[in-house]
Amino acid sequence: MEYQLKKLVTHYRKALQIKPDNLAVYHQIAELYYEQGNLDKTLEVCQEALQIQPDSALVLIVLNKMLQTLGFEGEEVTAFQNIPKNKLYYESLHILLSRSQKVKTFADAKTWKDAMVLGYHLKLKKHWDEAIAAYMKAIEIEPSLSLSYFELNYIICYCTSLEPKQIESIITSYHQVIKARITPPCAYVILGDMLTKQDKIAEAITAYKTAINQTTYSDNKYTNKYIDSHKINEVSFLIIGIGKCGTSSLYIYLCQHPQILSSTKKEVRFFNQNFDLGLDWYLAHFPPLPVEGGFLTGEATPWYLSSYGVEKKVFELFPNIKLIAILRNPVTRAISHYYMHLRSMRENRSLEVAMTSELEILKGMADPTQVSEKYWQTEKGYLQSGLYFYFLEKWMTVFPREQFLILRSEDLSSQTDKTMKQVYEFLEIPNYSLSGYPKINSGYYSDISNELRQKLSDFFLPHNQKLEDYLSRKFNWE
Structure with a gap:
């Protein structure tokens, strides 16, 4: 294996002698070292590439994997991503x-x-x-x-x-x-x-x-007129969910748009945790919008969708706000959620024990989102969070459907440009393509047994069908 690695690296190095600024080749070499577990060498190659292009999206993809391997997640990873040009x-x-x-x-x-x-x-x-x-x-x-x-x-x-x-x-x-x-x-x-x-x-x-x-x-997004802007009094959009479906990637891509001004942090958690702190506290997290118009601001708290009563609080303050939800195959989402908790030491059970425990509680319930306080004493919501139909139904009884954009996580990953174009059209701003789309906060873990995967698939099948019927669209989650 080590011989094969050296042979491949030598091959790619020869390619760099012909075209020294080929970032795709640096990416291939870095990936080879990463797959072999040699993080020092991986980082060295990334740094070589960054001498050519300091904000290379390909390099950030590898660096993000390294951060996950080292145990970082969530806002810790975002902290790195926010300063890509800082040595x-x-x-x-x-x-x-x-x-x-x-x-x-x-x-x-x-x-x-x-x-x-x-x-x-x-x-x-x-x-x-x-x-x-x-x-x-x-x-x-x-x-x-x-x-x-x-x-x-x-x-x-x-x-x-x-x-x-x-x-x-x-x-x-x-x-x-x-x-x-x-x-x-x-x-x-x-x-x-x-x-x-x-x-x-x-x-x-x-x-x-x-x-x-x-x-x-x-920030060079801001114009001279920005300094004379009035106090902000509204938020343009919310990414309301759901966790482990790509909300971080979506928000970071979106904030690269020249007409999107970001909040102080991705997740303000106002409507589900801090509502009693008042509107002034919330709005202090957002920049005032330039007086010439055309600029938008918003945040992404991925648990808004599934948190009780949030939809009514949002409507009370911002009845015309645009709402974005991104949904992922609930089986893979649940597994990713589990490993996030495992890495952050909020979980000590095995995957099988954790999933089976929650299955026993939720199966047979007419509305599995209506769990008791006792449920949260033992469970983490790995499966409950993937019951999208019930959450969306509550939100859509408060807000009209035209104020929602529902995305598939799989589409954001495989057809990123096309998916982002949908987002820009929904927000009524011009299309804007990035040079690359590094995945943010993506986790890496071993596959699960076929038996457990089938159990989870069987559990979600009727709930996914309700979602498809309700939205009149197919999600094609097997």
Whole structure:
């Protein structure tokens, strides 16, 4: 196998001697090393290619796979993707590739890389206080690296054991670190999230607006007239779901359009988790739209579709908003959902046990989306989230159907340009093609047994049929 790898690499290297700027060949070599598990070599080849084209979509595809292999997901991956031209992006990958076994204590942490390694391993062990201190040290040493802020925010948002006094101490230290420093906009988004957790809503709004203002002056999408824009009072579109169906890819592709202005983060989670914080808090996450018109803004929280009562809250505030849902074969979606939880240590059961447990609860229910509180004490919603018909039916009793665009995840993957054209037509903006479409947050895992796959297929069959009948279209999920 190793001989064959060397032979193929030599072949591709000869091709590069003829055409040194052939990115497709670099991509092939990087893929070969990745498939062999040699991540150091994979990264070296990617960096060679990035000397030719710093934002190469082909390279980002391979880098995204590496991030998944290293255990990153969700907004952590997005944190990397948001700074593709920053050399620290690529250097930070080396943290886990070449330094992960060498940094075990704060005494060993001499650089921002060391501090990130330490923080990452402490996070895996759920040593939250020490992990926070490590990430704060990384930020202090290198305040321009976005990843440190996202890692810190992950702990603050998802660690339920943090006391208010601990968060207050973090905020105080954080203020001191970013004061008078050159920091990325995400630093202020994270500050806003921390202040929100402390119920300091007015201060959080100010932090989010600071992030928006920083983006305004650095993004060439914005025109001179933008500075005189009025306060935003509406959101143009929502990607409402559903998780593990490609919402991250769809949103990132969409935000490349010159007339789409992105929110402070992909998932604001206002209508399903933060509605009581008020409309001003929500709108602070969006840029005011330029006065000359033609610009749109929105966000993508993939669990809006399946969360109870969200449709009524959205209609209450934005009755004319455009809604996009992207749906995937519910069997493969459930498996992907399971492995996402497994990687993030939110699941310790085997795939078979987790799926069988949920099957036993849901089968035979007239509306399997109407589960009790007891259900969520043991289950994670791997199967329940794929019951699209019941969720869409609720939304479509509130909003007229013409305000929805329903996409297939499989089409976004295999016919990306065509699918994005549909999205642009739905939003009434000109078509816009990208040079490449890297998959974001795609997971990699072993296939499941035929017996379990058949059980899941049999479970979803009648529910998929209801969906097809309701929307009068075929999804062709086997």
